[in-house]
Amino acid sequence: MSILSEYITEPKIAYFSMEIGLRDDMPTYSGGLGILAGDTVKSAADLNLPFVAVTLISRKGFFKQDINKKGCQIELPAEWEPSMLMNTATEKATVMIEGRPVYIQAWIYFVESLRGWKVPVIFLDTDLPENSPEDRGLTDYLYGGDKSYRIKQEVILGIGGVRMLNKLGFQIKKYHMNEGHAAFLILELLQEYKKDIEEVWDESYIWDYETVKELCVFTTHTPVESGHDKFSYDLYNEVIGDYFPEKILRKLAGEEYLNMTLLGFNLSQYINGVAKKHRMISQGMFPGYLINAITNGVHSFTWTSESFKKIYDKYLPGWANEPEIFVRVGVIPDKELWASHMEAKKKLIDYINSLSDVDMDYDTLTIGYARRMTTYKRADLLFTDPDRLKNIGTGKIQIVYSGKAHPKDTEGKKMIEKIFSLIQKFKGKIKITFIKNYNMETALKIISGVDVWLNTPLKPLEASGTSGMKAAHNGVVNFSVLDGWWIEGHIEGFTGWSIGSAPAQIGPENNINKIDANDLYEKLENIIIPTYYQNRTTWIRMMQNAIGKNAYYFNSHRMMRRYVTEAYIR
């Protein structure tokens, strides 16, 4: 009997994602997109959904980050051993790449909910003796290699993924593409559902677009043009040229180049942006398509620290599977809420002090900033006017940073160097630390252990953002630019604070950094620091609102229930 026999008895929703971040010892994610995919699968399990996920094994992970004294990022392979955590199925699938067959095996990992429902996650792997050494490495590096490596990975994920599900005996009622990386699955479905017409005058009649479209759901995650995966048709032809007629593909995925997002848009019955604002931006980039907005959420149980789990269990039993219960956060006594926060904060500060000689303390207002280091996120906005920051913050704030830059992102790497040099410049004034190798474990420590969660992206480039939602689950108050989810979650002085102008006032101001920084300093000096030190009751009310208004809504259970009713069972 196959390890999957009890999972193939009813039709499933198949969720395809290039990266899925489920746990810290599986380095198969790079950032927000992968963590969201992991949270999606976990909520699907908690909600007993008929669900199966497909991704790549990424045997060498994204990378492990080390940083030298000067702040230069060093990338180490994040090798891991899948056999420690899961088994392979006996079935194998193949895809043709550059005219040769590439064999794929499937590792099956089960995500199990607290109530026992399991969702299988299929990790596709080409590291088989049947394959050439080059092909064996195709599922090694997440977002590694060149364009050719990437398109081959996408062939394995999209085409190989559909074939593997068939081989394993799954029946699929919806295919949900998390970003464009998996959009080749559409071509495989078109082949599978080809019409059986005897006399064909025009080849385009044989493709059953309507049937395939009914089966597909697409979520787009980036509001930047360059963020969409694109390939030249030359490369397409080189790698899988005779698989699907180029003439037709150009109609579906773009005349000039193969745009994976466009392919997904054209053949999905339901298209989603990840926040209301992102829906609007996407609508502008892709006029003529109906785009919906199911705003992202995070998995409440995963992103709540131990001390908060304890008080939620005590006062809000059932919260993990019904985060709506956070609406009753007011039943938690102020003292206990604060004590839970201090417990998480002490844990973080002790951890930081064990790593370096920064000597942070428990009672100073602590600001956290951690996410992928990439230019638009403006990790250095806080330091726009260093002297002003010194005046405002000396003796009153301490700052925690963390984040990886993509190995090819020189600007992102420079940002890390800049923060390292600022740590030195501010010595004796403001304590600043940078925690290396941002991952799920350090993320939970940081988002739960600081007092204020800072996010300073350049509008409108943050599609959603999710780390602020994690912070809110731990009563940590957001202080952020009005972009992505924060436009929906923010109530000034109530759930947190905004930075910069309202989202409607996006002008081509070239001094937007200055405007945003100025607002940041004003609020830090006149509102946030005084409230923290002089008005603890107001502060605790805001912590309650972060939980009762933000975590209440921005969780992946709400997100998945909406996907079910609006996208999956339509």
Ligand SMILES: *Cc1c(COP(=O)(O)O)cnc(C)c1O
């Ligand atoms: C949540 C998370 C992210 C995403 O953070 P954003 O602030 O939404 O960009 C990235 N990396 C890790 C490890 C995370 O846990």
